[in-house]
Amino acid sequence: MLIDIVSVFPEYFDVLNLSLLGKAQEKGLLEFRVHNLRDWTHDVHHSVDDTPVGGGAGMVMKPEVWAQCLDDLLDIPPLEDIAQADEQTSEKRGSNAILVFPNPSAPTFTQKDATELSHADHLVFGCGRYEGYDGRLPAYYAAQGFDVREYSIGDYVLNGGEVAVSVMVEATTRLLDGFMGNHDSIVEESYTGSEGLLEHRQYTKPASWRGMDVPEILLSGHHANIDRFRRDEELRRTSAIRPDIIARLDCRALDKKDRKF
Ligand code: SAM
Numbered sequence: 001m002l003i004d005i006v007s008v009f010p011e012y013f014d015v016l017n018l019s020l021l022g023k024a025q026e027k028g029l030l031e032f033r034v035h036n037l038r039d040w041t042h043d044v045h046h047s048v049d050d051t052p053v054g055g056g057a058g059m060v061m062k063p064e065v066w067a068q069c070l071d072d073l074l075d076i077p078p079l080e081d082i083a084q085a086d087e088q089t090s091e092k093r094g095s096n097a098i099l100v101f102p103n104p105s106a107p108t109f110t111q112k113d114a115t116e117l118s119h120a121d122h123l124v125f126g127c128g129r130y131e132g133y134d135g136r137l138p139a140y141y142a143a144q145g146f147d148v149r150e151y152s153i154g155d156y157v158l159n160g161g162e163v164a165v166s167v168m169v170e171a172t173t174r175l176l177d178g179f180m181g182n183h184d185s186i187v188e189e190s191y192t193g194s195e196g197l198l199e200h201r202q203y204t205k206p207a208s209w210r211g212m213d214v215p216e217i218l219l220s221g222h223h224a225n226i227d228r229f230r231r232d233e234e235l236r237r238t239s240a241i242r243p244d245i246i247a248r249l250d251c252r253a254l255d256k257k258d259r260k261f
Contacts, residue, residue, distance in 0.1 A: 001120065001176060002031050004073045004097075005165055006066075007127040008048055010034045012162040021170070024179050040069040049130050058131035066126065066137055070099070073124050074146070097122035098147045101138055102164035104157050106150035109168055111191035113151060117168070118175035125168070127161030194253070196245055200233035228257065 005013055013034045017025070024030045038046040048066075049059035071078075076094040098120045117123060126133065142148040153164045173179060180186055190199040203214040217229045235258060239246050 001029065001118075001173070002033070002122045003169060003173075004033045004035065004122075004124045005127070005169070006035045006037050006069055006073070006125065007160075007162055007165075008037050008129055009127075009160065009162055010036045013166070015166070016169070020179065021173060024173060024176065027178065029176050029178055030173060035069065035073070037065060037069055040065050040072070052131060056131075060131050061128060061133040063134040063137050063140070066133060067140070070124065070126065070141065073097075074099070074141075076144070094144075094146075095122050096120075097124045098149060099138075099141050100125045100165075100168065101133065101148070101150045102128060102153065102161035102168070103132065103150040104152045104155075106152045108155075109151035109153050109164075109171070111171070111196065113149070114168070114171040115175060117149075117172040123169075123172070125161075125165040127165050129160040195249060197234040198238045198241060198245070200230040200237070231258070 007013070013032070016022070016032050016034070021030070021032075025032065037048050041048060047062075049061050052058065052060050070076075071094075074094040074097055098117060100117070100123060102125070126137075138148045138150055151164075151168065153167045158164060175186055177183075186192070188199070190197070203218060207214050207219060215229065217225055220226065235246075
């Protein structure tokens with residue numbers, strides 16, 4: 001998978017070389033290219049923003065600079081060449097990338113979205129700053145035939161898209177085949193599978209610590225009982241913390257013992 005990230009603070013992404021993400025690059029599962037949006041400016045100040053049309057506080061990221069950058073990353077030929085080319089101008093040109101813009105006013109990024117992105121060959125993330133990017137940008141690339149996504153990572157406003165992109169990149173890339181040493185670690189997790197329940201609590205040794213014991217059943221070696229105990233805890237925790245997930249469950253898929261929840 002090729003991941004292009006565009007930001008006015010590319011240093012934010014130095015951490016991509018650490019830990020499992022660094023190993024995934026060494027293994028050839030992933031390639032990151034981090035770009036400074038200012039490299040696509042032509043003025044002496046390398047400006048990427050301008051005042052909002054209609055007035056208001058702050059600055060808005062200019063569509064021209066973003067488009068020059070994105071056209072390059074998406075292998076879209078210059079507009080003049082397209083005009084001279086064949087008549088099928090509505091046909092999509094360039095790479096098959098999914099284009100992702102972080103935006104606090106967009107739908108929330110979920111595990112399902114991470115799973116979808118993990119199937120792409122090429123992802124391009126554009127980090128907003130200031131009051132955000134010009135609103136025509138996502139619509140323009142969608143009209144060019146690209147799969148364009150805007151996601152929020154939660155109901156709060158950050159200074160820029162860098163942290164949001166880091167979150168989405170990490171959630172997505174850990175799902176790639178071969179990324180995790182043990183594939184089961186990503187199968188048995190919160191928000192995963194058809195039900196998407198929260199995971200049960202986990203415990204390690206010692207069995208007794210500072211007067212607190214792990215649930216006795218986990219020491220029993222009785223796998224069916226342990227599975228039942230964990231399933232009950234998942235249902236109980238999900239009901240308490242995320243009733244919206246329980247409300248979406250298909251009751252027909254529950255077994256009789258589940259139904260007490
Ligand atoms: N004026 C925007 C608003 O009120 O919705 C906020 C702009 S924010 C200061 C600047 C940039 O940070 C956004 O364009 C986006 O790329 C990123 N950002 C901030 N909060 C975010 C969040 N919760 N999720 C995803 N991206 C976020």
